[in-house]
Amino acid sequence: MKALAGLALAGLLAGCAGPAGTGSIRPGMPVIAADIAQNRLAQDEGVLTALRQTASPGAIVFAPGPVDAQKWLGEQSGFPESAWQGHLVAVSCDGSLGAVTGAIQWDGQPGYYTTIWRYEQGEDEGRNVWRWIVSHGDGLDRARPAPQLPLTQAASCENLPALSGPTAQSGRSADGSLRYNWAYTPEQGRVLTIDIWDGTEFRTVIEDKVPSGQPE
Numbered sequence: 001m002k003a004l005a006g007l008a009l010a011g012l013l014a015g016c017a018g019p020a021g022t023g024s025i026r027p028g029m030p031v032i033a034a035d036i037a038q039n040r041l042a043q044d045e046g047v048l049t050a051l052r053q054t055a056s057p058g059a060i061v062f063a064p065g066p067v068d069a070q071k072w073l074g075e076q077s078g079f080p081e082s083a084w085q086g087h088l089v090a091v092s093c094d095g096s097l098g099a100v101t102g103a104i105q106w107d108g109q110p111g112y113y114t115t116i117w118r119y120e121q122g123e124d125e126g127r128n129v130w131r132w133i134v135s136h137g138d139g140l141d142r143a144r145p146a147p148q149l150p151l152t153q154a155a156s157c158e159n160l161p162a163l164s165g166p167t168a169q170s171g172r173s174a175d176g177s178l179r180y181n182w183a184y185t186p187e188q189g190r191v192l193t194i195d196i197w198d199g200t201e202f203r204t205v206i207e208d209k210v211p212s213g214q215p216e
Contacts (some may be wrong), residue, residue, distance in 0.1 A: 028089040028152035031098030031117050034130035035086045047079045056131035065184050080106040086150045090194050090205045092173030093157040099194045101206050103144045113137035138210045156199035
């Protein structure tokens with residue numbers, strides 16, 4: 001069964017290596033494929049290895065405030081056994097940036113996660129890869145219900161908005177059709193939002209709120 005799952009994943013990744021464009025690749029498929037591959041790596045080689053190997057330089061996690069992911073991961077001696085399943089993927093018009101949110105289990109306890117993925121230049125010349133740049137999650141009393149297939153929210157390519165520069169707490173796709181923003185204070189906790197362009201205005205498709213003092 002594990003071998004069959006690996007073959008199925010390999011086939012999915014072979015058809016979804018880059019940003020969605022023309023042809024039969026569905027918008028969001030490359031992003032969800034990267035998320036699935038990361039989860040498979042976590043099951044095979046451990047969560048810390050999977051997170052380290054797929055993180056972009058400068059990626060951040062929250063512990064509980066924002067910290068450099070590679071540095072923080074390198075300081076951890078262990079990590080809860082984890083598995084996750086993407087329920088919704090939001091993707092920019094040009095396919096260069098996407099976000100996946102869904103259910104996660106930490107040592108069997110339910111929670112949710114949101115990971116922002118970016119398509120960027122890899123270490124091998126001429127080969128680009130998907131890497132995550134922001135990731136967070138929180139526990140839940142009850143597991144989120146799962147859709148039969150991950151839902152896709154794709155940004156419109158019509159009337160693209162004027163580009164605005166990123167900040168330390170925000171970012172956008174190269175074409176400006178998907179943007180994200182996070183805020184954190186020790187008193188109020190953190191908020192992460194993902195917005196996509198619908199042809200007329202930005203629409204929030206993911207909004208996570210983690211109150212101060214909640215378990216990470």
